[in-house]
Amino acid sequence: MSAIKKVAIFGAAGNFGTPITAALVKAGLEVTIITRVESASTFPPGIPVIRTEYTVEKLTGVLTGQDAVVCVVGPAGISTQVAMLDAAEAAGVKRFIVDDFGWGPGFRSEPEFQPSGIQRRVAWDHAKKLSEANPQFTWTGVSIGNSIDWAIKRFPLMGFDAEQLSAIIYDDGTEEFTGTTLDGIGQAVVGVLKHPNETKNRFVKARSIQTCQNQLLDAFQRATGQAWQVQRSSTKELLESGRKKHQAGIGGWVLELVAYQLYAPGEARCIVASREDSDVELLEMTEETPDDIVKKVLSSITN
Ligand SMILES: NC(=O)c1ccc[n+]([C@@H]2O[C@H](COP(=O)([O-])OP(=O)(O)OC[C@H]3O[C@@H](n4cnc5c(N)ncnc54)[C@H](OP(=O)(O)O)[C@@H]3O)[C@@H](O)[C@H]2O)c1
Structure with missing residues (x-):
């Protein structure tokens, strides 16, 4: 062509x-x-x-x-x-x-x-x-x-509130996903x-990063130089609440079910572009680190 x-x-x-x-x-x-x-x-x-x-x-x-x-x-x-x-x-x-x-x-x-x-x-x-x-x-x-820097900033349900220095970690925070x-x-x-x-x-x-909530939380704490307030929750709660809202025709279910799919433990469901199977090199994409992502989120808040 x-x-x-x-x-x-x-x-x-x-x-x-x-x-x-x-x-x-x-x-x-x-x-x-x-x-x-x-x-x-x-x-x-x-x-x-x-x-x-x-x-x-x-x-x-x-x-x-x-x-x-x-x-x-x-x-x-x-x-x-x-x-x-x-x-x-x-x-x-x-x-x-x-x-x-x-x-x-x-x-x-x-x-x-x-x-x-x-x-x-x-x-x-x-x-x-x-x-x-x-x-x-x-x-x-x-x-x-996951549209990672945009989504973290836009949706606190993803687990990070950079203005309040607080996080919600679902389950043990180790489920990996690509963004x-x-x-x-x-x-x-x-x-x-x-x-x-x-x-x-x-x-x-496509992928800029493969990461998990714990890595992002560590990076946020490093970048802000402060220990964040961490609340524990579970993906089971996200699923139950999202389903209930959907059945009742109440808004908010989309985000809860998206976050559930992202973090549901042991499923690797949101590894869309794995390290073994992706087009990252062909597309000439830059691999980013949790620190890079956090820097982008923080700069978009202060600007
Ligand atoms: N992976 C993720 O995490 C993630 C997150 C968000 C979105 N997405 C997906 O990314 C894609 C783009 O989403 P976005 O958030 O960038 O979109 P958006 O900002 O909501 O809208 C983009 C543009 O769509 C056009 N548009 C809106 N309503 C329309 C209509 N009825 N008919 C035709 N054009 C219409 C408008 O362009 P004009 O005013 O110029 O016509 C608007 O500026 C979608 O497929 C969305 O589902 C993925």
């Missing part, structure tokens, strides 16, 4: 779209942002923005001339991907990065997540079908596991576009 130079991105102002767009620009790619007519998002200066309806006809016109598309829309936009895919294929786009940025197709999620998983799969299956019918059209999914930082997510997407042949028509496994 010839080199990818022109890249269109959907969801450019989002949590992950922002660092991905910055990484694409930094890598010297020619970026175009595509956004909804009704969007209130704001975008960095200097990047062309096309505001359009997300119909196949309109999007085909918009995507003509692009080499690749990155779809990083939020959960509410996942169903719009089928139109994006049809348009990209019709427009002659060579690579479509489908919206995963999660745990990939093989993930053993709790049954409560099935409906959202099915919606994602519709787009993944559609991408596969289009690429089988037209070999010039290819796709890649980027599985990142990808915002920088790492950008590196992974650029890595796919730099290595189109090796990454075509499959999910790639």
Whole structure:
């Protein structure tokens, strides 16, 4: 496949779209942002923005001339991907990065997540079908596991409150999982576009770190120079509480069940990109340490 130079991105102002767009620009790619007519998002200066309806006809016109598309829309936009895919294929786009940025197709999620998983799969299956019918059209999914620096800062339920210097450690805190930082997510997407042949028509496994709660707590205490207040809890409690909320139709269950899946002991469920089986080298990703992660979390709080 010839080199990818022109890249269109959907969801450019989002949590992950922002660092991905910055990484694409930094890598010297020619970026175009595509956004909804009704969007209130704001975008960095200097990047062309096309505001359009997300119909196949309109999007085909918009995507003509692009080499690749990155779809990083939020959960509410996942169903719009089928139109994006049809348009990209019709427009002659060579690579479509489908919206995963999660745990990939093989993930053993709790049954409560099935409906959202099915919606994602519709787009993944559609991408596969289009690429089988037209070999010039290819796709890649980027599985990142836990979005570690962003998620720690955003969700105290992950166990770390850097403002209060307090932690919740679930079970014995030793369950390992893999995570990808915002920088790492950008590196992974650029890595796919730099290595189109090796990454075509499959999910790639990205990782900035493999760690556990205890290692992160040690790093937080080292960085802040203070002993943190530690509360003990269990993943069993997370599971029970999340299930109850889901059954009662009360919000908050998603985070509890996500944290349960992350920390449930002995399952290695959230090792998405293991040290033995990952695309970290191919994607030219930087391995980070617990101290690196903590530094990022702390600097985003003070800034
Ligand atoms: N692995 C993890 O830990 C983790 C954590 C969070 C998210 N994720 C996943 O990462 C992906 C991106 O999530 P995010 O948090 O970055 O998204 P986000 O910030 O919630 O939204 C990104 C963009 O999606 C577009 N969008 C929103 N609603 C839409 C709709 N109805 N139709 C079309 N586009 C719509 C908007 O772009 P415009 O305004 O420009 O149209 C928005 O700026 C998702 O697949 C999400 O599930 C994974």
